[in-house]
Amino acid sequence: MTTRPLEGKTVIDLTTALSGPYATLLLAGLGARVIKVENPTRGGDTSRNNSPYVTEGGLSLSRTSDDDMSVSMMLRGRGKESIALNLKDPEHRDVLLDLIKSADIVVDNYSAGVTKRLGIDYETVRPLNPKIVYTSISGFGATGDHGDRKAMDTIVQALSGVMTTAGEPGEPPVRFGLPVGDLVAPLFAVIGTLSAVLQAEHTGEGQHVDVSMLGALTSLVACEPFDALESVGFPLRTGAYVPRLAPFGTFRAIDGWFAVTAPTDQFSASVLKAIGRSDLLGGAEFGSRDARVANADRLHGLIAGWAAERTLNEAMASLSAHGAPAAPVRSTAEAVRDPDVQQRGEVVPLVHPKFGHFDGLYGSGLPVVFSGKPSDLSGPAPKLGEHTDAILRELGYDEERIASLRLERVG
Amino acid sequence: MTTRPLEGKTVIDLTTALSGPYATLLLAGLGARVIKVENPTRGGDTSRNNSPYVTEGGLSLSRTSDDDMSVSMMLRGRGKESIALNLKDPEHRDVLLDLIKSADIVVDNYSAGVTKRLGIDYETVRPLNPKIVYTSISGFGATGDHGDRKAMDTIVQALSGVMTTAGEPGEPPVRFGLPVGDLVAPLFAVIGTLSAVLQAEHTGEGQHVDVSMLGALTSLVACEPFDALESVGFPLRTGAYVPRLAPFGTFRAIDGWFAVTAPTDQFSASVLKAIGRSDLLGGAEFGSRDARVANADRLHGLIAGWAAERTLNEAMASLSAHGAPAAPVRSTAEAVRDPDVQQRGEVVPLVHPKFGHFDGLYGSGLPVVFSGKPSDLSGPAPKLGEHTDAILRELGYDEERIASLRLERVG
Numbered sequence: 001m002t003t004r005p006l007e008g009k010t011v012i013d014l015t016t017a018l019s020g021p022y023a024t025l026l027l028a029g030l031g032a033r034v035i036k037v038e039n040p041t042r043g044g045d046t047s048r049n050n051s052p053y054v055t056e057g058g059l060s061l062s063r064t065s066d067d068d069m070s071v072s073m074m075l076r077g078r079g080k081e082s083i084a085l086n087l088k089d090p091e092h093r094d095v096l097l098d099l100i101k102s103a104d105i106v107v108d109n110y111s112a113g114v115t116k117r118l119g120i121d122y123e124t125v126r127p128l129n130p131k132i133v134y135t136s137i138s139g140f141g142a143t144g145d146h147g148d149r150k151a152m153d154t155i156v157q158a159l160s161g162v163m164t165t166a167g168e169p170g171e172p173p174v175r176f177g178l179p180v181g182d183l184v185a186p187l188f189a190v191i192g193t194l195s196a197v198l199q200a201e202h203t204g205e206g207q208h209v210d211v212s213m214l215g216a217l218t219s220l221v222a223c224e225p226f227d228a229l230e231s232v233g234f235p236l237r238t239g240a241y242v243p244r245l246a247p248f249g250t251f252r253a254i255d256g257w258f259a260v261t262a263p264t265d266q267f268s269a270s271v272l273k274a275i276g277r278s279d280l281l282g283g284a285e286f287g288s289r290d291a292r293v294a295n296a297d298r299l300h301g302l303i304a305g306w307a308a309e310r311t312l313n314e315a316m317a318s319l320s321a322h323g324a325p326a327a328p329v330r331s332t333a334e335a336v337r338d339p340d341v342q343q344r345g346e347v348v349p350l351v352h353p354k355f356g357h358f359d360g361l362y363g364s365g366l367p368v369v370f371s372g373k374p375s376d377l378s379g380p381a382p383k384l385g386e387h388t389d390a391i392l393r394e395l396g397y398d399e400e401r402i403a404s405l406r407l408e409r410v411g
Numbered sequence: 412m413t414t415r416p417l418e419g420k421t422v423i424d425l426t427t428a429l430s431g432p433y434a435t436l437l438l439a440g441l442g443a444r445v446i447k448v449e450n451p452t453r454g455g456d457t458s459r460n461n462s463p464y465v466t467e468g469g470l471s472l473s474r475t476s477d478d479d480m481s482v483s484m485m486l487r488g489r490g491k492e493s494i495a496l497n498l499k500d501p502e503h504r505d506v507l508l509d510l511i512k513s514a515d516i517v518v519d520n521y522s523a524g525v526t527k528r529l530g531i532d533y534e535t536v537r538p539l540n541p542k543i544v545y546t547s548i549s550g551f552g553a554t555g556d557h558g559d560r561k562a563m564d565t566i567v568q569a570l571s572g573v574m575t576t577a578g579e580p581g582e583p584p585v586r587f588g589l590p591v592g593d594l595v596a597p598l599f600a601v602i603g604t605l606s607a608v609l610q611a612e613h614t615g616e617g618q619h620v621d622v623s624m625l626g627a628l629t630s631l632v633a634c635e636p637f638d639a640l641e642s643v644g645f646p647l648r649t650g651a652y653v654p655r656l657a658p659f660g661t662f663r664a665i666d667g668w669f670a671v672t673a674p675t676d677q678f679s680a681s682v683l684k685a686i687g688r689s690d691l692l693g694g695a696e697f698g699s700r701d702a703r704v705a706n707a708d709r710l711h712g713l714i715a716g717w718a719a720e721r722t723l724n725e726a727m728a729s730l731s732a733h734g735a736p737a738a739p740v741r742s743t744a745e746a747v748r749d750p751d752v753q754q755r756g757e758v759v760p761l762v763h764p765k766f767g768h769f770d771g772l773y774g775s776g777l778p779v780v781f782s783g784k785p786s787d788l789s790g791p792a793p794k795l796g797e798h799t800d801a802i803l804r805e806l807g808y809d810e811e812r813i814a815s816l817r818l819e820r821v822g
Contacts, residue, residue, distance in 0.1 A: 001616060005606035022634060030606050052636075052643040061643050071636040122782070141780060144751040150672070150736035154653075158661070158670035158738045161746030165588025166577060173661050173668050173740040174585060177576025177647055183631050185778075187598040192779035194605035195416035195441050199783070201612060205412060208782035215757030218746050219778040220594050222758040223433060225463075225482040226743040228772060232463040232472050236588055236743065248565070250574070250584050257584050259569035261561070325561035327569045329584040332637040332647065335572030335629050340555040346626030347633045361639060367596075367630040368603035369552060371533070371619035372610070 001372030004031025020109030077381025084385030141212030156181030412783030415442025431520030434597035488792025495796030552623030567592030
């Protein structure tokens with residue numbers, strides 16, 4: 001197979017910040033051409049102005065030259081082209097409409113209502129291109145009565161209930177440092193987009209695909225029947241251990257932490273052997289799941305006591321020698337450097353368009369290994385407006401019109 | 412539009428537990444016919460044996476009759492058909508191969524290597540149906556040298572680095588109660604599947620789609636340049652507050668918690684007004700982002716002090732009256748009952764095939780609102796083997812063969 005799944009498809013990318021750009025990044029990785037529309041009067045995508053920056057001399061808190069690029073943009077802009085358009089200017093809006101006429105997909109993450117005010121919403125562009133798939137990511141969705149309520153990731157985490165799934169009962173809510181609200185919505189947006197494109201190929205009709213950050217994260221929360229579990233006595237917040245699956249949890253070795261997940265008879269026996277307590281095998285206290293749940297505190301205490309006198313390597317060696325499911329708790333820095341993960345392209349080196357790869361800087365890959373042509377997120381991000389002229393020429397605009405649009409600050 | 416995106420497509424579902432069944436649940440929601448293959452000698456999908464169960468009298472820790480169904484299966488089995496096959500039996504394996512001949516998609520979540528041992532891997536079935544898209548979800552992917560290493564969600568969380576993105580520096584790792592490892596891999600599996608189906612429509616060629624739980628979650632971790640941020644002095648673990656975005660974090664009111672995310676000048680001014688400190692507006696201490704970062708502790712302290720003397724409703728009323736981005740921290744039970752979220756079908760009531768909706772039991776919807784025909788996850792889950800005979804008849808098997816297969820414990 002010599003092509004990637006979305007080769008030949010064009011995406012008009014009206015997104016900014018994280019959630020929308022991550023969706024179009026994945027589409028680029030799948031082979032689509034992504035044309036990123038950026039407002040030059042505001043410095044383009046807000047990610048361009050997130051510290052830190054990669055400069056010729058390395059990472060810096062602030063920009064030192066025009067060639068410097070924020071790490072956020074290096075990550076999220078990969079493989080995209082940039083055209084600078086101020087959509088409040090009617091002439092520039094017309095350029096966008098021309099682009100949409102021959103595109104397959106539009107993605108936006110404006111607050112609900114903004115595309116309508118700009119005259120670029122689905123209902124407006126549909127007559128120009130009935131096959132277009134137009135995907136909107138917003139905080140609370142295009143329906144409902146949320147107005148332009150702000151939906152930063154932490155707001156969505158708070159409303160979705162996820163903050164109460166970590167920690168112990170009575171403890172403060174736990175904010176996850178990974179912005180799951182920002183990152184999960186684009187995954188559903190890509191699922192919706194691909195589904196609608198597949199349908200459009202058959203019917204010739206596109207549609208609007210509307211994804212809410214709150215809805216996306218809450219739907220994941222609703223994948224676990226937390227209510228039902230609590231009502232039969234399995235509390236949601238159990239801290240480091242999960243007594244109903246004992247032995248199960250995170251344990252501290254001398255120089256680090258590890259996780260153990262051994263809810264079955266077989267695995268819990270492996271754990272007992274690994275911690276040198278074969279004498280307890282087959283005994284009434286830990287011999288069955290019910291018994292282990294009833295004696296979970298003692299079982300977890302035995303493992304914790306054993307771990308406290310061993311290095312992480314010693315603990316892991318003994319657990320894996322006995323076939324007990326266990327793993328070290330890694331830092332994010334260790335995790336993104338996992339050789340298998342890098343070899344599979346799930347994490348890839350980041351490349352600055354001028355300075356190349358800055359040692360130690362990695363970004364997300366597309367974590368799908370196709371037996372056909374592999375996905376690709378190895379390219380650099382564009383400078384603001386880098387492709388403006390080329391794209392306008394492709395639209396068939398003459399040099400005069402291009403010059404006039406440029407005067408109007410297209411790029 | 413009168414059809415859903417995947418209507419007319421058939422998925423052969425070889426998955427069990429959470430990660431795989433969630434992928435095929437989403438495909439069912441998109442309109443595909445999902446035929447779930449379950450091993451009757453082991454009681455089918457392991458989710459069928461997860462306590463609690465919905466019984467005629469309500470939730471119960473254990474089964475009371477043959478009609479009882481686990482909440483996990485009610486959630487994950489929705490809209491699927493069930494055929495009981497023991498794939499270690501060559502006759503039953505032949506039934507599976509017959510099913511695959513006329514299907515579009517296969518999804519499995521066996522440990523790497525198992526499909527090959529069973530003689531049902533992609534390379535084996537491809538000659539029977541070159542257009543088939545065969546998606547595998549495993550702990551560490553089909554490549555690499557992980558053998559049948561177990562990858563429960565907590566193991567994947569530990570290895571991916573996410574456990575070190577919450578809490579304070581030096582604190583123990585934080586396990587997220589939401590099984591993000593189990594839930595993120597299927598989203599990428601669906602993205603890979605839809606991409607490959609789209610390509611197969613054009614080329615007539617399917618392919619193998621290989622998704623690793625560790626790779627999927629680690630790729631999300633790599634969406635944030637944690638390393639780069641740390642190396643310029645923005646620590647990863649900052650607990651309840653994020654000083655570099657101050658005012659930003661979770662605060663305790665008298666009767667609950669709320670989140671504030673106000674990193675811009677405009678939003679931070681709204682917060683100061685909301686907490687009755689207009690006197691500080693425009694002052695040197697909090698007037699610019701740099702100043703707020705430098706004085707973050709005091710700024711967060713002022714908000715915390717104000718919050719401590721107010722109810723959650725009072726605090727939220729004042730913050731929203733002044734346009735400050737804020738939201739209450741909700742429990743998972745509150746979150747899944749959000750009327751807007753339910754109205755958008757992002758969370759839906761769960762239905763028992765015999766007892767109907769059990770009040771208060773909700774499950775994930777498909778959080779994509781299509782302007783065409785809506786997705787649908789409202790149907791019940793099947794009993795183990797419920798559709799065995801009907802599916803065998805559809806394959807054109809005569810009653811004698813069906814009876815003989817049934818003797819061999821097909822269902």
